[in-house]
Amino acid sequence: MYERAYRIAIPNRNMYNNPVPGQRKNYNNYTSLGTQVVDRFVNHIQASLTPPFKRWVELKAGDSVPEEISDQLNKAYSDFTKVGFEMLDASNFNVAISESYYDLAVGTSCLLVSEGDDNAPFIFTAVPPEQVTLVEDGYGRVYMIFRKHKIEAALIKETWPTARLSAEMQRLINSNPLCDVEVLEVTYKVGKKYYYEVFNNSTQDKFVESVMSRSGWVITRLGKVPGEPYGRGPVIVALEDLQMYNKAKELMIRSAQMSTFGMYTVADSDIINPNTLVLSPGMMIPVSRNAGANGPSIAPLPGAGNLDMQQFMLADLQNDIKTIMMNDRMPPEIGAVRSATEYALRGQSRQIDVQSYFGRLQYEMVQPLWQNMLTIMYEKEVLGDIPPELITIDNMLLKVRVVSPLAKEQGIIDMQNTIQTIQTAQALAGLEAVNASYKMEDLPYILARDSGMTQDLLRTKEEREQFMAQAQQAAQMQQMAEMAGMSSAAA
Known part of the structure; x- marks a missing residue:
């Protein structure tokens, strides 16, 4: 199935x-x-999830960490995020992830992360699924990976x-x-450790073990699909439509x-064998006669088929394929003029499609x-x-918060829902009821956090409390000064 899709x-x-x-x-592709x-x-997924040379994730302390500790951890995690993206941008990530997304469109992407040198701290390799065999555990998680590929003998010691x-x-x-030497790499997990072995596939000699x-x-x-270690991406879903579209184009x-x-019939005394007759443009087909009473000896063969119906079928197939591959965000260039509302709704529909993944x-x-x-x-x-347990992504002590355009759009939707809820409550019950029910003083901080604003611009809880105390003190001093001025004026 993958071979047909590719x-x-x-x-x-x-x-x-x-x-x-x-x-x-691309033989037999029309x-x-x-x-x-x-x-x-691929362009849409990369721009929505991992836009090149932009910060698309943020390391943060987990929700179970007390706020007093999380503020300190978030400062450290913010620095780790900066350093991580500096090292990421210095590597080949943006190239490799784009190649990996092509495999993901079929269903399964295999990205290999290796340690590099000082010039390129990370080395990313988009490994074709054809080289990889995956084994799942009882929970559907990949715990054993085989990779069989060829490498030049001179590069073995370097690799x-x-x-x-x-x-x-x-x-x-x-x-x-x-x-070329065919090697077999095996990576498997036992407990919390990962074991890595490399074999010469022809001799079965193991020359790496770590x-x-x-x-x-x-x-x-x-x-x-449950029970299958590989995915069925949108290309697999659209595979029959693509094959039918390709065949229709050929026809x-x-x-x-x-x-x-054109094709023509030519008068001939021989008998035609329909089992061996092949129709092709410009050919001449020998027949006894193509008109009565010794009529014309050569005549055009009437054409068959309806090109208009073929075009109609192709348009339907094309629309179905583009819908499956999330390429229908823009209306067709021909036809009636589309409104701005339709463009906006198509954009929202595209984001909803991506959010399903x-x-x-x-x-x-x-x-x-x-x-x-x-x-x-x-x-x-x-x-x-820093202790190694504090850099383990377990969503308890440390979590990765995606702040890519796709995640920001979802955050904006959440912000709009929050503001709409507060406005509705204020219209029904009044401002005092809203202040009594909601922590309005924390609203600006939460809105800024959910919008994906960098942690460097957000105050910690202690800094917010200190700022509010200073603001109240300044307001009280100003009020006292105004009262003193009014007293002196009255005297």
């Missing part, structure tokens, strides 16, 4: 059937619609500096360093050829990605003196 929608990323580098992969809708899907090479492999590297505190893999699935091209060049993207992509990053940052000693 072949028709993302042919250049189709790694099935052992392709040769530089090989043409339309680029699949590539167009996937490109727009795995601690590799213990056999004498046979060392001779191979020395004699033919450019030959225990790690992180997996390194970020496996994300869309449209996951339209053949129909146009026949309409342009938001929970799984948060759980399977954002959190594992930042957990790998924090672990590497801790091992590089760029986080300072």
Whole structure:
């Protein structure tokens, strides 16, 4: 199923059937619609969730942490967020995540997070799903990952500096360093530890074995079905429509050829065998006669089919495909003039479609990605003196809050609902009842927090209380000064 999806929608990323580098992969594709809708899907997901060179998450203390402690932790987590994005922007993340989103459109993305050097602190690799085999535990979580791929012999020691090479492999590297060696990487979890092993797949020799505190893999699935370790993304959902659209385009091209060049019957005394007759543009078909009483010896063959109906069918298929791939946010350029309300409603509908994926993207992509990053940052000693349990994303002590455009839009909706509720309560019960029911003094802070404002601009609870006390003291002093002035004037 994945091979069919890649072949028709993302042919250049189709790694099935052992392709040769530089090989043409779009044979039998008569339309680029699949590539167009996937490109727009990837651009939309990246701009909504991980916009390049922008801060799209925020590390924060969990809700169970007391406010007095969380204020101190949030300052440290705010610094960690800054450092994380500086290191992220210095790496190849924006390139690799875009490639990974193409695989996610089919259903499963496999992103590998590796430790880099000082110039590129992280190295991200978008691994094709064709190379990966996933194994789930009883709760539907991926706990074992196999990757089989080829690597040049000369790069083995560079990729795995601690590799213990056999004498046979060392001779191979020395004699033919450019030959490809098929390796099998295995990553699995036992308890809280991750085990990593690398084998020479042809000889089954294990030359790397290590225990790690992180997996390194970020496996994300869309449209996951229980019991299946892989996802069924929007390309899989639209697969039949894409295939039908491609076939309809092929038939339209053949129909146009026949309409342009025509087909003809030619008088002949032989008998036609319909089992061997192949219709093609410009061909001449021998027949006994095509008119009575020794009529014309050559005549055009009447055409068949209705191009208008074909166009109608193609338009329906195209709309269905664009809807599935969330490409229908803009009305068609032809037809009646659309109102601004329709454009706004289409934009809201698009955001709702993306939010259906938001929970799984948060759980399977954002959190594992930042957990790998924090672990590497801790091992590089760029986080300072902090206990390792405080950089474990468990949503109790530490959580990752997404502040991308998609999450901000949801925050704005929550803000609008809050303001509308307060206004309704004030209209029905009055301002005094609102002040008695709601913590109005905390409203500006909560609205700023939910809108995604950076933590650097928000006061802590102690700072807010101190500011309010100073403001009240200043108001009292001003009131006393006014009263003194009035007394002196009366005297």
